[in-house]
Amino acid sequence: MKKWLLFALMGGLLSASSVLGGQTTIRYWYHLDNPDNDYLKNIIKVFEEKNPDIKIQAELIPWNNYYDNLYTSIIGGNAPDAGEVKLMAMPQLVSMEALEPLDAYIAKWSEKDDILDDLWSKMVHSDGKTYLLPLHYIVSYLYIRQDLFDKYDVKIPTNRDEFLAAAKALTRDTDGDGRIDLYGFGYRGGRAGQEHWGIFALPNAKEMTSAQLKDPWTIEANQFVVDMFRVHKVTPPSAPNDAFTEIMGAFRGGLTAMTVNHIGSMPQVVDALGDKVGAVKVPACGKNGEAWTNFGDEENAIFAASKNKEAAWKWISFLATGPYNKMWTDGSAQLPVTKSGSRAPVPDRYKRFIDATIASLPFAYSLPLTPATQEFVNNVWPMQMQRAMLGEIPAEDMLKAFDELFNGN
């Protein structure tokens, strides 16, 4: 009996001390392109100095499984308080009732006018509420090996025909051993490769409506992507499985002369290739010269199940505040979402990449924001793309599968 009393007293003292200490812990989920450069630690240090009552427990989740883990944690009742969320995931998360509306917090936030004006409108969900707070953004552009374009006298492509001509001209056996050792284009047939596919297939099918997906132009454009691999062989043979690591590794290693990615991969590319690498807008592949490139966004959200929403808001709004957002984007090598951060000077060696990003902004789009988008990205697109690339299905069947997913046809 005495022992029980002692345990009860100790328990009481412990819980009292945690209340008296008054420190709230916020579980925050994030992912990094380059996990070796965990810049978040420094930002947390600054935040915790300024907010001694809040402790940030940051959990780095591998990007490839970020959303699988997030959905599972929400369903299992173990969601973090806050975390990174992309726009394309918002519809599904809202339908899961997993996100906390941020309108009331934003209305009171003194820094809201420093966020780039265009970004606020993108954050609003179809129900009129805002669930996400911008963190950084990126726009995909074309990385080119400028030295190889010069050496082989190849014109920088501005449309689909020129792109194929350039890719063909750059695909070659450079050392005369009878094997192709340079490919024109590092195509991403694996996870998140819809960012490459969209450049060719989506300029006239941005919303992926049934009519757009059945349009002969879209069918032909989709066939063009498959033919680059199967007929023209301007992509490495591993293209069906290649994802971020493989396409960027092949580009840095000199196996490909062009690929598509964003400014986040720029530091490693510049470290490997220096001035040999250039950046230009993706080619305009639409029926009438329209272009499409991926608007890659990253936002923060507070999850509805959080018991510490005020503290979570303090943390995510800190990450979107001028100097701290700049700390984040300097670390992630992506673009700040604040007006003050965007005005900051850029080192010369990075300027061409920033220029390509800004030049691509007018035709940078997200995938259609529907609850099906997440399944499209995770499951349906890679499966259909790979099957078409391997000749298991006609290219047109890819579009039929997408039509079924998005439009129920």
Added chain:
Amino acid sequence: MRGAERVKRRRFDVLPYVLVSPAVLATLAVVFYPMLTAMGMSVYDYVVWKPSASKFIWFDNYLAALKSDLFWTSLKQTLLWIGLTVPMQLLLGLATALLLNRKFAWRWLARMLVIVPWALPSVVIGLMWRWIYDANYGIMNDFLLRLRIIENGVPWLATSGTAIYSIIFVLIWQGFPFFAVMLLAGLQSIPKELYEAVEVDGAGIWGRFWHVTLPGLKSVLVTAILLRLIWVANSVDIIYVMTEGGPGSASHTLPLYAFALSRKAMRFGSASAIAVLFTLMLLTLVVLYLRRVDASGETRT
């Protein structure tokens, strides 16, 4: 006095149940409860984030699975996966066990090293072999190119003709030490007198193997094959790490298909139906195998 003894014996009889109950309770909690939940879920159009909106749809998930091309492709590949992996692991394991049962210098080191693939976590193995097979920088291509066995680098994991076989090769490499160790233990339990007896009868190497070694290993073989059959059939981790079932559906097996449907597409109802169908198939296979083994045992006795 006799009555008191009977009470004592009855009290003593409770002990086995007490001892076994933690394992039984744990199995009920982590195996049977999820299994029953999955069976229940398989007859619902289960909306995982809104369970209240789930609809009871009888066997529609099962019918949809059976009508799906991907189900049959995955089933075909599952049979290939089991049919190649288990026999090859067995043969390689048996050969290794026979070698390790002979006396030679540094045998202790060989016995230690052979267990390494089995001891490595599957995720490490998957990542390691993914780089070995890498089409552009992998050492497999480099090695074969240097030996002039191939003329151009092969994208082992990126074509439908090679992806599943490449992964099967890895699983054979990972799993054969299990057979080797089990069979080595079995070999060491065979009395030497039996070998001497058949030698007196004039049996050669093959005769000794056929009439003594193989019958002596029977019970170990039955258990090892059964365990391996179930493990290999259910294994998802290496395929997931190496190809995620791709390219396309080239390395999809039924458990991986169910996993992808539940985890990536959040379709728990459809995934559960596939999991239940696969469990029934595997159960049938195991029962047939055990009956066959029993029957052959009876014939011999």
